[in-house]
Amino acid sequence: MVYHSLILGAGQAGLAAAYYLRQAGVSFLVLEASEAVGNSWVHRYDSLRLFSPASYDALPGLAFPLPPESYPAKDEVAAYLRQYVAHHQLPVRCNEAVRELTLGADGVFTVQTAHGELRAHRVVVATGSSFSPLIPPVAAQLAESVFQVHSRHYHNPAQLPPGPVLVVGAGNSGAQIAAELACSRPVVLSEKAKPRFWPITLLGKSTVWWTDQLGLLHASTDSWAGPAPVPSGPRVPGGAGRARPAAGESGGLAEPGHEGTGRQLWAAWRGLRAGVVGPGAAGGRRGHVRA
Template sequence: MSTERIESVIVGGGQAGLATGYHLARQGRPFVILDAGERVGDAWRGRWDSLRLFSPAKFDGLPGRPYPGPAWSFPTRDEFADYLQDYAAWAELPVRTGTAVRRVSSEGGRYVVETDGDKTYEADNVVIAAGYDRLPKLPTYAAELAASTTQIHAHDYRNPGQLQDGPVLVVGAGNSGADIALELAGTHQVLLSGRDPGQVPWRVERRPAHFFVPAISFLFRHLLTVRTPIGRKIRPNVLAHGSPRIRVKSADLAAAGVQRVARTTGVREGQPVLADGTTPKVANVVWCTGFRPDTSWIDLPVFDTDGEPAQYRGVVDSQPGLYFIGRLFQYSMVSSMIQGVGDEAEYVVRHLAARTPAQPRPVTPSAVNSAGS
């Protein structure tokens, strides 16, 4: 087991980690980015095949490098993953892929980052950018479904070929559930179960969105924050239930033959039970029931009773040098969104640099030097 001493370690090489790396590199600070994937962007490549981003390309760029392509197109899963890979190469960020972090702790005034490989890192600063949605959430009664029923979480869903013939119950009617239900309607009878989260009242692919999307983006970034009364009021609801549907409308689901049913509340004799007491006979269940953050590997006393780190805009006062980036509504409605991680990363890096004074050394990547031009 070898140990490497370095000023800062970023855990996670997704959009939040790369944005943080960009700002550190511009200041000439020594750091590494550790990512478990074999390639930068693999977290996106592992999502369902037909996934497209909900935000237009105009809002999908990271600091210093706009997303290429038409401003009002919607990148696919693989296109955005490739953009992240290209971004890391363009900025010459020190991403070490295939490096899973299994523990972060502190010892002797420094942070200790242990990996599944043969290397440990000692650092003055650690930025946790490992993603908010790490562990699929399943109801406890999922284990009671009949063995003959194919069940899969959205985390593992790729395409309709994973399911057997027969009706499908999609549990969860948010963005993922609606997208998957609409896709499955082409090959299966689909029941969509869950509370209706509402929907944005315009089509994101049509011209009116060119006005509404920038306005909503401004609202999310500047008004819906932990500093405003309205932001503090809606934050608990966002953390508990997510946001309204963006692309798929109720009319789209109805036109495709997707049947809306009551919430799923349990299992009876191997079949799901709905809130209205009915027991639909289905051959498949797709759980679009969300995720929960995995913080078990962070061995530091920074979490409250709800499992949230005690932080302000990513800065953990009780553990100087520890930062979080990209968590849901961490500071604003866009904190976990692609369009928001750049601002959050810049704030964290300013704080980090002030805490850890260093004489800026020349930045060797020419791409980073020219990023502001």
């Protein structure tokens, strides 16, 4: 069988493409490398929330099942993606990591997976851009006493030993992790250029809402596209390049109106704008988080 289209990756982009192919009535299949849709979200750091409210987080054809002004957590995003597949009855095949993508002389693409090959006239590569962590060479020169963990493998502050932390990279994930850690220890956020931090709310409304009302939501390339998915498989020949998992890989801070941790994170986030934040210097080994 030769499909009309194959979609590589069952993240947000891949599922949205699948929705429109379903509307067009053509034959297609979605290939996902992990064992379940949404797994890339499940394995992110524990405190992750989207920086856009639920009213702006829906894929076409299905509203996000949370109050419009709420900020979905990572597990809620994963559950929504699984619900989306079931609601639209999208043909998703999990545990199908793509090994190679080639274009034949007949103009038909061949996709090689661990379970064989599939052919299609068109291929949508929706694997994202933040799968492979980028670790600078200088990291290998640090002393063994310096604990290191990449943001892709960071889950919560309990992973790190006591002491101050250097977070390298001020993208969404790096800044949010720095803000979370700053609630309990000194933190330095390092970036090659001065980062620009936008408020989550303004005059009681989401900043995303304001940019939408002003007609800037789709005109800006800086902030409001939402989280990007983690790729579902290995690099394929001729596929898109992969960048460091920082600014686009996940959501932003918790809504400042949330009780407890969210409010603390917002206070820490504001403090980070001034440079180093956190309690007084603590003893013990240093922590080092790369983002």
